[in-house]
Amino acid sequence: MMIRRLKKLKRFKSLKYSKDEFKALSGLWRVDRIILDTLNFKELTHEVVNTILTELDYLKLGYQIIVLTLVNKKKDIVERISISKTKSAATALRETPIPFKKIEIPLSANNNLLVRAVRSKKIYFTHDLSDVLYPQANREIWRQIQKACEIKTSMIYPIIAKGEALGAMIFSLSKGADEVGKYEKEILAGFTNAVGIAVENASLYQRLKKTNKRLKEVSAFKDELVSFTSHELRTPLTGISGSLSTILEGYAGKVSPKLKEFIEGSHNESMRLLRLVNNLLNISRIEAGRLKYELLDFDLNLTIEETIEGLKKQAEEKKLQVDYFASEKVMVKADQEKVREIIINLVGNAIKFTDNGGISLSVFNQGKAVVVAVEDTGRGVLPEDQPKLFKKFERGQGGKTSKKKGGTGLGLYICQNLLKGMGGDIWLRSEHGQGSTFYFVLPLGE
Ligand SMILES: Nc1ncnc2c1ncn2[C@@H]1O[C@H](COP(=O)(O)OP(=O)(O)OP(=O)(O)O)[C@@H](O)[C@H]1O
Ligand SMILES: [Mg+2]
Numbered sequence: 128m129m130i131r132r133l134k135k136l137k138r139f140k141s142l143k144y145s146k147d148e149f150k151a152l153s154g155l156w157r158v159d160r161i162i163l164d165t166l167n168f169k170e171l172t173h174e175v176v177n178t179i180l181t182e183l184d185y186l187k188l189g190y191q192i193i194v195l196t197l198v199n200k201k202k203d204i205v206e207r208i209s210i211s212k213t214k215s216a217a218t219a220l221r222e223t224p225i226p227f228k229k230i231e232i233p234l235s236a237n238n239n240l241l242v243r244a245v246r247s248k249k250i251y252f253t254h255d256l257s258d259v260l261y262p263q264a265n266r267e268i269w270r271q272i273q274k275a276c277e278i279k280t281s282m283i284y285p286i287i288a289k290g291e292a293l294g295a296m297i298f299s300l301s302k303g304a305d306e307v308g309k310y311e312k313e314i315l316a317g318f319t320n321a322v323g324i325a326v327e328n329a330s331l332y333q334r335l336k337k338t339n340k341r342l343k344e345v346s347a348f349k350d351e352l353v354s355f356t357s358h359e360l361r362t363p364l365t366g367i368s369g370s371l372s373t374i375l376e377g378y379a380g381k382v383s384p385k386l387k388e389f390i391e392g393s394h395n396e397s398m399r400l401l402r403l404v405n406n407l408l409n410i411s412r413i414e415a416g417r418l419k420y421e422l423l424d425f426d427l428n429l430t431i432e433e434t435i436e437g438l439k440k441q442a443e444e445k446k447l448q449v450d451y452f453a454s455e456k457v458m459v460k461a462d463q464e465k466v467r468e469i470i471i472n473l474v475g476n477a478i479k480f481t482d483n484g485g486i487s488l489s490v491f492n493q494g495k496a497v498v499v500a501v502e503d504t505g506r507g508v509l510p511e512d513q514p515k516l517f518k519k520f521e522r523g524q525g526g527k528t529s530k531k532k533g534g535t536g537l538g539l540y541i542c543q544n545l546l547k548g549m550g551g552d553i554w555l556r557s558e559h560g561q562g563s564t565f566y567f568v569l570p571l572g573e
Pocket of ligand 1: 522
């Protein structure tokens with residue numbers, strides 16, 4: 128294997144290039160560089176056409192004009208994209224009765240050589256420039272221009288990428304077709320192939336950019352929509368649940384046991400909906416980076432006590448106890464409202480996923496941080512679910528069991544984001560069937 132490679136290398140080294148061949152190769156290399164570096168379509172097409180001429184010093188070989196044309200599928204035409212910056216090209220542009228960019232050849236023009244090259248994917252030669260321009264203007268005008276530019280031959284090379292003809296290059300020369308060497312033709316074919324890749328790359332990139340822009344717009348619209356609807360839903364929902372709880376408390380007269388049962392059901396459902404709307408609002412703010420934190424020093428001890436008070440009723444309904452063994456004052460530096468939200472989510476989960484036993488909260492001081500543990504005696508979390516739980520819409524256990532319990536899988540994702548935003552963190556320890564403990568940490572306050 129090694130010996131074969133060495134032999135190959137030797138053969139390669141012993142290759143001798145003529146000056147023109149060497150220039151042609153370095154020109155090809157330059158075109159390759161342009162292809163790799165330029166993704167802007169317009170810039171690329173201009174660069175490519177001029178590089179072929181200048182780098183190869185092809186003017187000396189009689190190359191007067193190079194034109195790049197591409198198929199426009201929407202319009203069913205072959206259109207002019209760019210032209211070399213040569214003296215002859217300037218003459219042609221001055222003399223032409225139709226502006227360069229307006230020269231459009233319908234793909235149905237069977238007697239046009241450009242169209243034929245594109246359709247058959249074959250190379251064509253002609254001594255009559257009007258063959259590539261007809262039926263635009265009349266043949267005589269193009270023949271006069273050909274004379275003024277001293278063009279003898281025009282060669283049409285189709286640009287092919289992935290088996291499809293994207294357009295064609297027109298090389299117009301001041302020498303006869305028989306004077307174009309075999310090697311020269313190969314180089315031209317090489318160039319045209321490179322142009323094919325370049326055009327394909329550039330248009331793919333352009334399309335990607337467009338799609339990306341559109342996606343961003345759609346995503347921004349979605350965020351706006353979620354944020355707007357959540358806002359609008361929150362107000363009436365708060366009103367509904369407020370009124371229901373007023374009725375339950377007896378302010379609107381005596382409530383019969385049957386009625387109480389129905390109203391309690393409606394109240395629970397409206398609270399559930401309110402929590403969902405709040406979650407959605409939080410998510411849209413998190414994703415848009417619009418969540419603001421008011422970091423102040425406050426007593427975490429008191430905050431926990433107040434917050435779990437509102438959750439105890441929910442626990443009692445499942446005959447669960449919520450214990451919190453309050454210690455002395457524990458100051459943290461955080462956003463109090465967001466800390467409340469985290470406690471509601473974690474204790475809410477503990478209640479939801481526990482059927483026997485209870486929930487207990489504890490606080491530890493750990494140097495510069497404070498750790499809160501929310502422990503339950505519930506079903507626990509499967510080991511394979513544990514790393515996934517903090518992801519958006521993740522409900523563990525393949526989403527099956529949680530479905531019955533209700534929930535969107537957003538609570539822990541929100542908790543994690545809120546904690547990160549306050550310089551904290553969250554994690555869990557659980558053994559399936561043996562309960563779970565969720566820990567979160569906050570910076571110590573003063
Ligand atoms: N204390 C817990 N015990 C057992 N499993 C839990 C506990 N807390 C969370 N999980 C699991 O993690 C999943 C994700 O919890 P998360 O709070 O993000 O969503 P959810 O409670 O299903 O819905 P949402 O909070 O949006 O109403 C839950 O569906 C559940 O499978
Ligand atoms: Mg939850």
